[in-house]
Amino acid sequence: MQAIVEQFRNQVLAAVEAGTPLRVRGGGTKDWYGNAPAAAPHAAVLDTRAYAGVVDYEPTELVITVRCGTPLAEVEALLAANGQMLAFEPPRFGPASTMGGVAASGLAGPRRASAGGVRDFVLGAKLMDGKGEVLSFGGQVMKNVAGYDVSRLLAGSMGTLGLILEVSLKVLPLPVCEATLRFEASEIDALRRLNEWAGQPLPVSGSCWHQGVLTLRLSGAEAAVRAALARMGAAAGTADGTAAGARVEDAEAAAFWAGLRDQSHGYFGGGALWRLSVPPAASAIILKGEQLIEWGGAQRWLKVDAAVSAEAAQDIRRTVAAAGGHATLFRAEDKRPGAFHPLAPAVAKINQRLKQAFDPAGIFNPGRL
Structure with a gap:
């Protein structure tokens, strides 16, 4: 494996000398995410898939260390096989998805609101910077905090700071018991109930509202799930007098949550897709298009049929900002309005300084983030 690292280093140094951008790429399942890389036709691909394999995994320690191409x-x-999982449920987007892409994209699935995001589970990382040097941050145990913030910083960096060679992640046991309920609810009623349930000791591990139906997943100890089912799915109705939830058959429920996680659910097909991140307590956001709500109200998807103009993007972002959030143009044929919500000047300056420190020649995925 050291020979592969040397190949990476040689490619980085050659790119710096020639002033050629590098497009860091694993399985390519998230090529569409973010902005189109600047100078894309002239960029050389740094393919990470050869650097694969599990470096260390001890189930009793709840930590796994893997190479980027795994x-x-x-x-x-x-x-x-060991009764454990990546609790943030990274979207797979196809069988070619690699762990480097999981870390670099920072994307998470339905369990994000209850378990945490990618950076909450990153314990350590190895990075090859723009000088071809291998830097180590954090560690493989949860009590090791040296460099912890830097390794977490790499989550969601979209490969713009360097090549993530390895990442150590905390893992969690699979739930002993899971159950899914469905309720008929308007958008306003769904948001109200989600926020009420968030303040109660309920084992909610996933939520989705779409087209008048609120779907809720419960995960945890069998006693906790059964108690929640008795409270929320009783034939006589729920404690607040609203209609009770109907239990969803396990196989159907598993397919539903996998469809949300991997965006194979029918909602995600066609049109331009916006990801709206707002406080869970925010009321309904009035925008033209079809919405789907996840994460207890914190993540709201907006699908629009028309091409996204600069004016339309500005209106969407202004509306979401007024609700205390930000909007990402997640999928679209034309991303000229910019994939990501403009940063505050102070935050943008910090990002620029980080980029300069890790990639002074600006060769890694320029313009992607």
Whole structure:
């Protein structure tokens, strides 16, 4: 494996000398995410897939260390065989998804609101910077905090700070018991109930509202799930007098949550897709298009049919900002309005300084983030 690292280093140094951008790429399942890289036709691809494999995994320690090219499917199969999981449920977007892409994209699935995001589970990382040097941050145990913030910073960095060679992640046991309920509810009623449930000791691990139906997943100890089912799915109705939830058959429920996680659910097909991040307590956001709500109200998807103009993007972002959040143009054929919500000047300056420190020649995925 050291020979592969040397190949990476040689490619980085050659790119710096020639002033050629590098496009860091694993399985390519998230090529569409973020902005189109600047100078894309002239960029050389730095393919990470050869640098694969599990470096260290001790189930009793609840930590796994993997190389960047390791397939996500391989890691999840290994964890599942030991009754464990990546609790943030990274979207797979296909079998070619790699762990480097999981860390660099920072994307999480339905369990994000209850378990945490990618950076909450990163314990350590190794990074090759723009000078070809390998830097180590954090560690493989939860009590080791040296460099902890830097390793977490890499989550969601979109490969703009360097090549993530390895990442150490905290893992969690699979839930002993899971159950899914469905309720008929308007958007306003769904948001109200989600916020009420968030303040109660309920084992909620996933939520979704779409087209008048609120779907809720319960995960945890069998006693906790049964108690929640008795409270929320009783035939006589719920404690607040609203209609009771109907239990969803396990296989159907598993397919539903996998569809949300991997965005294979029918909602995600066609049109331009916006990801709206707002406080969970924010009221309904009035925008033209079809919405789907996740994460207890904190993540709201907006699908629009028309091409996204600069004016339309500005209106969407202004409306979401007024609700205390930000808007990302997640999927679209034309991302000229910019994929990401403009940063505050002070935050943008910090980002620029970080980029300069890790990648002074500006060769890694320029313009992607």
